Amino acid sequence: MTAALLTLADSRLPAGGHTHSGGVEQAIAAELLTDPASLALFLRRRLTTSGAVAAGLAAAACRAVDDTDVVAALAALDAEADARTPAPALRAASRQQGRGLVRVGGRAWPHPAWAALPVQPHHPLALGVAAAAGGLAPRDAAAAAAYLSVSGPATAAQRLLAMDPITVAAVTARLGPEVDAVAAAAVDGLPAAADPLLDLLAEVHTVRTDRFFAS
Amino acid sequence: MEVVARRDARGRTVLPVVRASGQLAVRRTGEGAVHLVATAFGPLGGDDAEVRLVVEEGARLSVHSVAAAVVLPARGGSPPSRQLVRAEVAGVLHLTPEPTVVTARAVHVAELHAELGEGGELTATEQVLLGRAGEAPGRWTGTTRVVVSGRPVLHTTVGLGPGTPAWLPPVAPRAYVSTVRIGEPRAAVQTGVDAVRLPLPGGWVGTAWAAELHEAVARLAGVTRERDLEVAR
Numbered sequence: 175m176t177a178a179l180l181t182l183a184d185s186r187l188p189a190g191g192h193t194h195s196g197g198v199e200q201a202i203a204a205e206l207l208t209d210p211a212s213l214a215l216f217l218r219r220r221l222t223t224s225g226a227v228a229a230g231l232a233a234a235a236c237r238a239v240d241d242t243d244v245v246a247a248l249a250a251l252d253a254e255a256d257a258r259t260p261a262p263a264l265r266a267a268s269r270q271q272g273r274g275l276v277r278v279g280g281r282a283w284p285h286p287a288w289a290a291l292p293v294q295p296h297h298p299l300a301l302g303v304a305a306a307a308g309g310l311a312p313r314d315a316a317a318a319a320a321y322l323s324v325s326g327p328a329t330a331a332q333r334l335l336a337m338d339p340i341t342v343a344a345v346t347a348r349l350g351p352e353v354d355a356v357a358a359a360a361v362d363g364l365p366a367a368a369d370p371l372l373d374l375l376a377e378v379h380t381v382r383t384d385r386f387f388a389s
Numbered sequence: 390m391e392v393v394a395r396r397d398a399r400g401r402t403v404l405p406v407v408r409a410s411g412q413l414a415v416r417r418t419g420e421g422a423v424h425l426v427a428t429a430f431g432p433l434g435g436d437d438a439e440v441r442l443v444v445e446e447g448a449r450l451s452v453h454s455v456a457a458a459v460v461l462p463a464r465g466g467s468p469p470s471r472q473l474v475r476a477e478v479a480g481v482l483h484l485t486p487e488p489t490v491v492t493a494r495a496v497h498v499a500e501l502h503a504e505l506g507e508g509g510e511l512t513a514t515e516q517v518l519l520g521r522a523g524e525a526p527g528r529w530t531g532t533t534r535v536v537v538s539g540r541p542v543l544h545t546t547v548g549l550g551p552g553t554p555a556w557l558p559p560v561a562p563r564a565y566v567s568t569v570r571i572g573e574p575r576a577a578v579q580t581g582v583d584a585v586r587l588p589l590p591g592g593w594v595g596t597a598w599a600a601e602l603h604e605a606v607a608r609l610a611g612v613t614r615e616r617d618l619e620v621a622r
Contacts, residue, residue: 206559215557222554257534257541260587260594262578366532368545369555370567370596374585377578 178283178308182301183318185325190274194267195330195387196220196323197372200379202334213331214345217324221349221356223369225323227258228298229360232319233312235302244290248299255296258366261373263380267389268296275300283307316357324349330387390440394421394480396447402480404450406443413438418453425454425486432460434467434495440474446506448480454487457518460527462494469496479506481572488516488602491527491550499531503569507538510572511592517565518602519550526550526563535569535589542589543569547596562598564605568613569594584608 201207238247272295285307305315332342393406402421519526528550576593579586584597597609
């Protein structure tokens with residue numbers, strides 16, 4: 175079962191996550207992110223807000239697969255995801271990545287629950303269903319969501335700032351205990367931690383014509 | 390504390406229930422208008438206040454406060470003070486209290502849970518300042534959940550102050566303001582300097598931050614284009 179979790183969190187899983195920087199591109203443009211130290215702060219900020227929200231939703235979606243009315247349970251979670259993601263640019267980014275994960279996950283781990291997801295689901299919902307379909311538990315779904323909330327953005331920062339890959343890997347790895355803590359805290363609830371800065375960065379980014387990443 | 394607003398036979402708003410206890414008093418200050426009055430210094434660490442607001446169909450209720458709430462820590466390891474507002478809105482609710490100032494070592498938790506019926510309207514503002522002049526910042530956590538016709542349209546928890554998730558250098562503002570507005574067409578996105586307005590079904594939510602409260606208020610007004618919110622009363 176561990177292999178399914180590793181696959182889910184693997185950046186090489188072609189779910190489209192590599193086209194998103196999780197706000198990193200705009201944070202660099204705004205000169206809020208310039209070096210490994212500010213990258214660590216930015217990733218922590220992202221992990222404890224949108225990462226926590228994603229972890230809670232992913233765990234709940236994984237659990238919803240066992241619900242008597244899976245369609246209704248996942249639709250309710252999709253509405254909760256919208257309520258926690260008021261920025262249209264972040265909603266679009268989440269749904270794009272959700273659709274990408276449905277495409278690959280549905281083939282990788284066939285399961286009736288894929289059909290119960292809304293069209294273009296929020297990414298954490300797709301992640302939760304993928305975890306369930308892969309035989310994983312809600313806490314695994316939360317762990318994958320929390321980890322992905324920092325791993326993709328870290329890689330984006332490395333590419334955009336031409337940072338030393340070993341340094342960036344170390345920054346991400348050092349967040350490990352916090353990733354675990356966020357995932358553990360999110361398993362039994364639906365955190366709503368918001369960061370208005372990330373909302374603002376995402377909306378300023380989305381109207382740029384010279385952007386490299388989709389979000 | 391509890392206030393019920395009802396439309397009478399002549400179409401005016403009456404307040405059949407205006408009840409308060411503990412550290413909050415309520416005064417009727419106009420047709421469908423009340424002011425909250427703190428009966429003591431505080432809130433103080435460990436204080437727990439619950440406010441229930443019911444606005445029936447066709448009624449209007451405006452809730453203000455007479456002065457800024459200055460949150461003070463209790464002695465020793467201060468527990469948080471809490472304020473929970475539960476609103477059931479079939480009519481029109483304006484919730485525009487004066488700012489909350491969270492002094493050094495104080496921790497304040499504010500929650501707004503608003504359930505709107507079809508046609509319900511809501512304007513809710515929040516203005517927060519961490520620390521009095523020259524003082525270290527306190528900590529504030531604010532949760533807003535707005536449900537319209539049974540569907541959640543906004544659910545966010547913002548933490549401010551040392552040790553909270555989204556309050557890290559280089560963006561760790563002392564002043565924060567936010568307004569939720571439901572009851573008008575879905576607004577477009579508007580961005581400004583440290584300010585953003587986001588669309589909601591039937592309205593918007595605007596947020597701004599700055600080093601000083603008046604700057605944050607001006608920045609929010611800049612993206613919401615609602616000058617009347619600048620004074621928020």
